[in-house]
Amino acid sequence: MSARYPLPAAQHSIAARFLGDRGAVREATERFGSPLHVVFPQVMAENAAALEQVLSGHGVPHEVFYAHKVNASRALLAEAYAAGLGVDVASSAELDRALAAGFAPDRIEATGPKSPAFIERIAALGVTANADDLWELDRLSDAVPDGSTVPVLLRLSGFASPAVPPSRFGIDLADTGAALEAVRRAPGLDLRGVAFHLDTADPAARVDALTEAMVVVAAAHRNGLRPSVIDIGGGFRQRFVDDPVPFQRYAQALATPGDLVWPGHDVAAPAAHKYGNHHPATDVLERFLTAEIERRPVAEVLRECLLTLWIEPGKALVDHAGVTLASVLYRKRAAGRDLVVLDLSRNQIAPADQEVLVDPILVDPALVDPALVDGRRERPGDGFFLAGRLCLESDLISRRKVFLDSEPVSGDVLAFVNTAAYQMDLSASAAAGHPPPPKVAAVLDGDRFIFTADDDHGS
Numbered sequence: 001m002s003a004r005y006p007l008p009a010a011q012h013s014i015a016a017r018f019l020g021d022r023g024a025v026r027e028a029t030e031r032f033g034s035p036l037h038v039v040f041p042q043v044m045a046e047n048a049a050a051l052e053q054v055l056s057g058h059g060v061p062h063e064v065f066y067a068h069k070v071n072a073s074r075a076l077l078a079e080a081y082a083a084g085l086g087v088d089v090a091s092s093a094e095l096d097r098a099l100a101a102g103f104a105p106d107r108i109e110a111t112g113p114k115s116p117a118f119i120e121r122i123a124a125l126g127v128t129a130n131a132d133d134l135w136e137l138d139r140l141s142d143a144v145p146d147g148s149t150v151p152v153l154l155r156l157s158g159f160a161s162p163a164v165p166p167s168r169f170g171i172d173l174a175d176t177g178a179a180l181e182a183v184r185r186a187p188g189l190d191l192r193g194v195a196f197h198l199d200t201a202d203p204a205a206r207v208d209a210l211t212e213a214m215v216v217v218a219a220a221h222r223n224g225l226r227p228s229v230i231d232i233g234g235g236f237r238q239r240f241v242d243d244p245v246p247f248q249r250y251a252q253a254l255a256t257p258g259d260l261v262w263p264g265h266d267v268a269a270p271a272a273h274k275y276g277n278h279h280p281a282t283d284v285l286e287r288f289l290t291a292e293i294e295r296r297p298v299a300e301v302l303r304e305c306l307l308t309l310w311i312e313p314g315k316a317l318v319d320h321a322g323v324t325l326a327s328v329l330y331r332k333r334a335a336g337r338d339l340v341v342l343d344l345s346r347n348q349i350a351p352a353d354q355e356v357l358v359d360p361i362l363v364d365p366a367l368v369d370p371a372l373v374d375g376r377r378e379r380p381g382d383g384f385f386l387a388g389r390l391c392l393e394s395d396l397i398s399r400r401k402v403f404l405d406s407e408p409v410s411g412d413v414l415a416f417v418n419t420a421a422y423q424m425d426l427s428a429s430a431a432a433g434h435p436p437p438p439k440v441a442a443v444l445d446g447d448r449f450i451f452t453a454d455d456d457h458g459s
């Protein structure tokens with residue numbers, strides 16, 4: 001047998017309990033079908049409490065806005081509301097869902113590029129606008145009803161620090177003078193603060209961006225404006241593995257040519273390295289708050305400057321708050337390799353086509369349907385690839401070889417863990433008439449799970 005490279009996924013106790021519960025998995029798949037996205041609102045509540053503990057532990061005035069774009073689930077949105085969070089919406093549809101979930105306009109922030117129609121609604125409701133461009137400021141100013149104001153954050157980018165990755169979003173620092181002037185002249189715009197969102201978890205990058213953002217805050221004050229918020233966005237990471245070593249070993253093995261990857265593909269893309277992370281999001285936040293600006297901790301600097309810290313976590317709030325179940329249709333040999341074909345499409349599990357780099361869990365087949373265990377189960381083999389059901393050669397659920405302790409057979413259920421962040425929705429399509437998998441919220445009540453169809457949540 002050639003070398004094996006399993007990539008065991010970290011599991012939250014609630015997800016592990018669900019996947020090991022004979023009645024629960026069977027009930028979920030019988031009632032809601034396969035494939036199926038299962039979300040765990042209780043895990044989200046736990047994640048929110050953990051972030052809150054770090055923030056209050058440092059005595060920093062703060063607000064947490066759930067980045068709704070991470071998952072369209074109504075149950076998770078309702079949980080964010082119940083946890084007392086605000087919400088960050090990126091479209092009119094997300095705004096509708098937030099209002100329906102009970103969020104008052106002053107608990108809603110709108111981020112990302114905005115259409116004129118979205119801007120009209122933001123202005124009419126008084127939702128905080130996190131402005132991506134001067135064009136948005138002009139539109140907002142025109143849309144604000146006479147006699148009222150709309151709170152505004154200037155989203156900044158173009159930071160001088162080389163640690164901060166370049167971004168296509170936000171107002172370039174070179175244009176902030178013009179942006180401040182635009183706000184100052186518009187009676188309907190109330191400058192609440194400045195914002196940024198970085199595509200990195202590196203605390204040094206965030207501290208550098210904060211330092212440069214504070215220069216803009218100071219300039220605003222000199223211009224007679226009174227910003228009091230610094231919004232550092234999201235990007236606090238997920239924790240996919242308990243132990244990073246198998247991931248590192250696998251990454252090394254990928255560096256030499258071999259048969260670990262389906263021909264014609266490359267899974268060693270840098271984006272994949274998020275799967276090697278074993279640090280919780282609370283560590284990223286803690287390291288940011290304790291990092292130093294001119295030898296004083298960030299938390300102390302924020303307190304002294306009377307600034308309120310806003311964060312917009314997506315991934316960190318839904319870390320481990322969902323799993324995706326898919327059934328094995330059949331196994332076959334193709335292109336000289338072992339292939340396991342699932343009733344799932346790659347775009348329903350892989351966000352923006354990123355390879356999922358942790359192993360699925362083979363749910364004990366007897367849990368789902370004892371009649372389907374046909375005795376053909378083999379001892380661990382040389383690994384297999386997972387295929388989807390679309391008419392695309394590229395529709396492989398895993399373009400990398402997967403190694404499990406037990407070989408899946410037709411009728412088994414595979415569970416992909418920790419899929420609630422972007423994986424369920426970001427790229428999902430209904431191609432070839434396969435609708436996106438339904439979602440169900442699973443709540444552990446005593447010793448059993450209670451299921452609610454996500455679409456019915458709150459109705």
Ligand SMILES: Cc1ncc(COP(=O)(O)O)c(C=O)c1O
Binds near residue numbers: 067088111233315
């Ligand atoms: C403006 C903004 N805030 C917050 C987030 C959430 O980021 P994350 O899921 O990495 O926490 C995003 C993600 O794209 C974003 O664009």
